Amino acid sequence: MFPIRDHNPSERTPYVTYALIVANIVIFLSYWPLQTNDASTLGPFWDAWAMRPFEIVQGIDLHTLVTSMFLHGGWMHLAGNMLFLYIFGDNLEDQLGHFWFLAFYLVCGVVADLGQLAADPSSTIPNVGASGAIAGIMGGYLLLFPKAKVDVILIVIVFFKIFPIPAWIVLGVWMGLQLFSGATADVSAGGVAYWAHAGGFVAGLVLLIPFWLRQGGQEFWRRSEGHPPHPEARYSPSTIPVVGRRK
Secondary structure, three states, X not given: OEEEEEOOOOXXXXXXXXXXXXXXXXXXXXXXXXXXXXXXXXXXXXXXXXXXXXXXXXXXXOXXXXXXXXXXXXXXXXXXXXXXXXXXXXXXXXXXXXXXXXXXXXXXXXXXXXXHHHHOOOOOOOEOOOHHHHHHHHHHHHHHOOOOEEEEEEEEOOEEEEEEEEHHHHHHXXXXXXXXXXXXXXXXXXXXXXXXXXXXXXHHHHHOHHHHHHOOOHHHHHHHOOOOOOOOOOOOOOOOOOOOOOO
């Protein structure tokens, strides 16, 4: 089950969100040939641009706190991150403005890296991906639009169904899974950087509290009952066919 769109249209063109999506895709394509060769060609690239916690602790390659958030380990990693950025990024950019949204995105990404570093500061495993920065967007979205409708697609073997769920459920469950997975996973073994996700999410929520308060705080919620401060997008009921079993 994963989100595919929200009912919260932005009121101005999200140029920065689109630019970030394009930048991530172009950068990924630029080094994709390295991933199709043996590890000896990709290793030096990760050494130069991926974030390794033990290096940051020693004050080495600090630039990787930023560069790592524009790198991805594969097509599915990239596609998943860009989908979440596309769904949730435009609404925060709409609220914050282009410049402050970009600053917010980068800060969340750096804090996310530091969250993973705090979980295992001696790790030599390279950390890559925009997940932490996008988790920050999700945390901010949860604060501003807890009741915005998000369409999720449920896939159970051959059964497909799209249905709307309030954002606080979608994002709350996602955050809960990161915390549970982070607490039970062996961070030294590599894999998904759950603590980067959690760190980015918390950073995004906390960073937007001053903005939320300037909008009126709980009054901002009361004006629209936690929904977007403009008419929601309406989508026709799901037309995805249910595939039956062959007889």
